[in-house]
Amino acid sequence: MTRAVETLPKAHLHLHFTGSMRTSTLLELAERHGIRLPATLSSQAMITLSPDARGWFRFQRLYDAARACVRTADDMRRIVLEAAADDAAEGSRWLELQVDPTSYAVHVGGITPALEVVLQAARDATALTGTQIAVVVAASRIRHPLDARTLARLAARHAGEGAGTVVGFGLSNDERRGETAEFAGAFDIARDAGLACVPHSGELLGPQHVETTLRTLRPDRLGHGVRSGEDPRVLERVVAAGIALEVCPTSNVSLGVYPDLPSVPLRELVSAGATVALGADDPLLFGPRLAAQYRSAREDHGFDDEGLAGLAKASISASRAPAATKAELHAAVDDWLASPAEVSERGTRGIAV
Template sequence: MSWELSAGRPSRGANLKVMPPGRRDLDLLPKAHLHLHFTGSLDVPTLAELAREQGIPMADFLVDEDPLTVPLTARGWWRFQRSYDIARHAVVSEQAMRRVVRTAAHNDAIQGSRRTEIQVDPTSYAPYVGGIINALEIVLNEARLASQAEHIQLGVIVAASRTRHPMEARVLARLAARHGGEAPGGVIGFGLSNDESEGDTAEFGPAFRIARKAGLPGVPHAGETCGAEHIAVVLDTLHPTRIGHGVHAADDPVLLHRIVEAGIALEINPASNVCLGVYPDTASVPLRTLVDAGAQIALGADDPLLFLSGLNDQYRIAREVHGFSDAELAELARSSIRASFASDADKRTWLAEVDAWLAAEPVGLLEASA
């Protein structure tokens, strides 16, 4: 499937598109995908099929040709979260959960991802499979199977929600710690997601301490819908290894320098930023500012189902909108691999593959829609 950039955001293209000579195929660029939500990782045809299988009518706006776009307001966030919840109504069985994992692995593998770290809150699926332990173990088991079938490493991050009580986050941290281990098949990190304006960040500190004590790095969301000051609070209270989004670090040079010096990676999701009203268009996303400051960046798709924009579309935005050369795109891919929680040996293998991609002779490529 090809994508074209229109009005600052990705939209589906129906025609053949010729890649200008001198550009390498982004599908062949080895990379890691580090910011991907569970149900949001689905594609539209799979969601529609799951809904039919469950006998659930699916909202037209979730299966049409237009990405979800909302304003950066409380009402806009509510609409986004409500859309996600509607889609999640189709994921109400073990088989549906396994289908989500398989779809994520397949779609990322064909886009060149060597490692995908998918984020899940098992409490959202627990009522349908006998509890949060069963929900997590289903995801972990399918991650093992899908990794083998799709030739991709699939890691699982357990994430708590800011909209729930911090005690629940501690329960999830203990569950994550109990299942911690190498990917595929073990929990590799602990996150905190949902509306950044909700909850007291410091109250989630104990949950992150539980995770850290078990060797699980923290990957909370921060600095997307809230500003740089929110990132500073997260740094001080949750001590993250990576930050989900963190794009507003570009607004505060002192904070950005702190992040760079600490080696904290930022999971940047350009299309998501536009669809959620954070920036008016992809040209306004400060990707170049962050890269030029030395930040470690991992491009991600966030919720491809809602925003109709996959992993490689973020690299296309970097190329087409921000003017990144193939050498710079290769460095973004390297950055994503280094920021992953993969083993050092695997990272060395994939980094060598990035070098090979860049060393290959560029050619004009013909991309066709599926």
């Protein structure tokens, strides 16, 4: 007897703009703009890569090919609206969509217009779907740290509270590239503006990289951070500091960090006291969206409905949603848990957390 994970109210804190795209939308945009896609992007098959340089290179090549199909402001608005609709269908009530405006600036007149297109689209999508959409501006490790400072200043100018504003600043791309400490200045700018600091760390690299990120960037959350548990001392530090982990199980498996979903140390992290917010990362490339991550928690890690509700509440607490919104969503999770359970397709019950 279980409840549908799609109806569980939750926040979604780790979803990339291009990676949120529907496969059907990608194919339409490629045809419209006369772009030939790699065969892998034309199928619904989830990619599986090794975590080495060749594996990441293939992932980045596919991601870049998809991003090249986004050529107009209308394309950008469509992606935001569809991401909101897809999240709303899976119970996400608050979405922090991560975008690097640099990637689309050439098509819309600069990084400021690019961000403004996304922010207006977030406001429109919020009104249409009921899922509140905020934005995390993300710099890239493969660009110069001064570029990150420029983006941090842009994010700071659009910082706010609630849907249609910038609520966070991130650092994405291959963790093995760039010197983490060199991006500290950008995060100082973001922090001074009241933005959440949410760099990627602890997926391709282990706890030593997490420790470096904690020391130099002083994050509020870690994008992934799933490998923190490989060093109990580092995980204890993460837990003590209240730093949330944006764990994306399907991404971890697809990139070869873990061999399968049961191997992702989700229960170990939660049992150690970590705040875990499940995310889908790049469903365009990896396949499953947000609800599937909760389904995996149930089927692969033995979380019962109370445990799933705890994960949902953790995602809400770790978000930058306004306090009133958090209170409303926590109450909605309680209502979900109080609702009648139904017989699941698998006919099993999980283990209480």
